[in-house]
Amino acid sequence: MIAKTPQAPYYAVIFTSLKNEKDDGYNETAIIMEELAKQQSGFLGLESARNQVGISVSYWISLEAIQKWKTNLDHIEAQQKGKSNWYKHYKVRIAKVERDYGI
Amino acid sequence: MIAKTPQAPYYAVIFTSLKNEKDDGYNETAIIMEELAKQQSGFLGLESARNQVGISVSYWISLEAIQKWKTNLDHIEAQQKGKSNWYKHYKVRIAKVERDYGI
Numbered sequence: 001m002i003a004k005t006p007q008a009p010y011y012a013v014i015f016t017s018l019k020n021e022k023d024d025g026y027n028e029t030a031i032i033m034e035e036l037a038k039q040q041s042g043f044l045g046l047e048s049a050r051n052q053v054g055i056s057v058s059y060w061i062s063l064e065a066i067q068k069w070k071t072n073l074d075h076i077e078a079q080q081k082g083k084s085n086w087y088k089h090y091k092v093r094i095a096k097v098e099r100d101y102g103i
Numbered sequence: 104m105i106a107k108t109p110q111a112p113y114y115a116v117i118f119t120s121l122k123n124e125k126d127d128g129y130n131e132t133a134i135i136m137e138e139l140a141k142q143q144s145g146f147l148g149l150e151s152a153r154n155q156v157g158i159s160v161s162y163w164i165s166l167e168a169i170q171k172w173k174t175n176l177d178h179i180e181a182q183q184k185g186k187s188n189w190y191k192h193y194k195v196r197i198a199k200v201e202r203d204y205g206i
Contacts, residue, residue, distance in 0.1 A: 002119050002156060002194050012117060012198050014160055016105050016150050047119050049152035053105060057117055057158060083206060091105050091205035095115050095198035102194035103186060 003045025003059050008097050010044055011060045016053060017082075017090035026086045033078050040069050059097070066094060106148025106162055111200045113147055114163045119156060120185075120193035129189045136181050143172050162200070169197060 019026070037043055037058060042065025048056035060066045069075060082090070122129070140146055140161060145168025151159035163169045172178060185193070 002121060002192055005194075005196075008196075012115075012196065014115060014117065014200075016160070018105060047156055047158055049154045049156055049158045051152045051154075053150055053152055055150055055152045055158045055160060057119070057160075087206070089105055089206060091108075091203060093108075093111075093115065093200045093203040095200040097117075097196045097198040100194060100196040103190065103192060 001047070002102075003047050003057075005044050005059050005097070005100065008099050010097050011063060011066055012095045012097050013058045013060065013066055014093040014095060015056045015058070015090065016093075017056075018053060018088045019050075019086055020088050022085060024085055025081070029078050029081065033075060036072070036074060037069060040072070041065060042068070063094070104150070105205075106150050106160075108147050108162050108200070108203065111202050113200050114166060114169055115198045115200050116161045116163065116169055117196040117198060118159045118161070118193065119196075120159075121156060121191045122153075122189055123191050125188060127188055128184075132181050132184065136178060139175070139177060140172060143175070144168060145171070166197070 034046060037046060042061040044059035044061060046056065046058045137149060140149060145164040147162035147164060149159065149161045151157070
């Protein structure tokens with residue numbers, strides 16, 4: 001779904017990843033992390049798609065909310081598994097959404 | 104591929120879309136627009152994936168470069184076709200990437 005975000009400004013975390021071949025609990029963890037993100041204070045929405053590359057964009061009310069989510073203990077554990085087990089490469093970009101439009 | 108962007112700050116255009124059922128030249132135009140974007144001054148990279156939702160993130164050196172690309176004549180034509188023929192909904196978000204990290 002396209003996230004129903006409020007009027008800009010707000011923040012986006014653009015997470016782009018290349019997975020390796022292993023599943024090894026990946027899908028389960030991805031679903032749990034998505035549910036957990038939605039419960040965080042300051043969470044505004046999430047969009048994700050994967051072909052060769054996976055792109056997940058989460059939207060947040062502030063940098064503080066992003067920082068809190070980054071240091072959530074269950075999320076830290078998932079990030080470590082991501083690095084060691086699932087991702088060949090990834091990039092996280094923290095961005096301030098200055099304006100938006102659409103139909 | 105994960106875009107090889109320079110040191111932040113730089114800009115991201117996050118384009119999220121829900122397509123309708125029609126193809127009607129969509130794939131061809133998408134490929135042409137991708138090639139054309141890459142030739143623009145200030146273009147830094149592109150990442151895209153589609154499942155239910157399509158996400159394309161293009162990276163740019165400045166807001167001016169984004170504005171120029173938005174008003175490129177071939178691109179305007181593609182945007183109009185997108186609105187009238189291909190997309191049920193879409194959202195464009197212009198964001199300033201403040202920091203990034205990855206492996």
